[in-house]
Amino acid sequence: MPGTVRPKARRTSRLVERQLSIDLAVGGEPGARLSCKLAMPASGDTLLRMIRAAEFESPEAPRVIGIDDWAWRKGLRYGTIICDLERNRVIDLLPDRNADTVASWLGRHPGIEVIARDRAGIYSEGARRGAPDAAQVADRFHLLQNLGEALRLAVGRHRKAVGAAGKAMIAEMIGNNKARRELSAEPARKLDALRRSRGRHRRSLYAEILDLRAAATRTFLLNMGLLVRERNRHDNCCLRKRLN
Incomplete structure (x- = not known):
């Protein structure tokens, strides 16, 4: 059975392949512990012998x-x-x-x-x-390093021109921001006026509610006073009848 086991071998070809993969990944003793966990027990020395006896494909010549x-x-x-x-x-x-x-x-x-x-x-x-x-x-690292050094030297030789260009760019950015603020000022003023108008309306409604509450309280107290006087009058009448 050449596809299953080699002549005089104690392990199947598939088992050898699995154990060899484990050994190449983690080494001898760690591979032995992992193989036991996976129900494929083998000692670390056995796994190392399997690596030495394994036939690997020769790598292609580098270019x-x-x-x-x-x-x-x-x-x-x-x-x-x-x-x-x-x-x-x-x-x-x-x-x-x-x-x-x-x-x-x-x-x-x-x-x-x-x-x-x-x-x-x-x-x-x-x-x-x-x-x-x-x-x-x-190589890539040293190529980028050389490029960075060349740029630093080039910028250093034209420091004044670079500084002037930077100041001009900053001034242009400030001018653009100022123009944007002026363009957006009119909608902001309208929105502020609308907010103030709504605030005045809310305050007037609140004052009206307070007035109605005060009026209702006075009416309630007056009604309570009338009820008290009527009750006192009724009690006095009852008392006179008893005395007579």
Whole structure:
């Protein structure tokens, strides 16, 4: 069953594929713990042996590469990183930052057409010796850095003209804002007059309500006074009848 299990193998091809994917993603011992959780138990050493025995497809020869330095220990020791810019992946890590090492690596990898690098002279020398036919270009970071420095120098040489242009622009903006305020002043005045008119109307209604309330209160009190007098008169009549 070549599609299911290899000769003399203890695992099916599908199980080997799953465990190898786990091991490549997280490593030996973490892969062993995860495999046990997924009901595919294997020791960390077994997973590492599977990686060593695995057959991987040989990567295509790079055509456009990027070279830069990286720190083993920042400020003390640096190495060189080489990336395939077309496939966006790291190809190799070199132990030092040396022109001979870069030239030797480039000599072992023919077919490189473009080398993107920083402004370090050692990489320029290594690329020239190892791949003399390759075009050397600045990488994106250093290209933008160079552009920023050039713009800063250009603006610095014409500082007075730039300052005058800025003042003229500010004056123009102030003039435009003033014109806008003048155009919008008339509707604002009309709206303010309408608000004042409505306010006066509300205040007059409120005063009228207060007057009606006061009049109703006086009427109520007068009526209550009449009722009290009538009740007193009735009580006096009843008292006279009893006395007679």
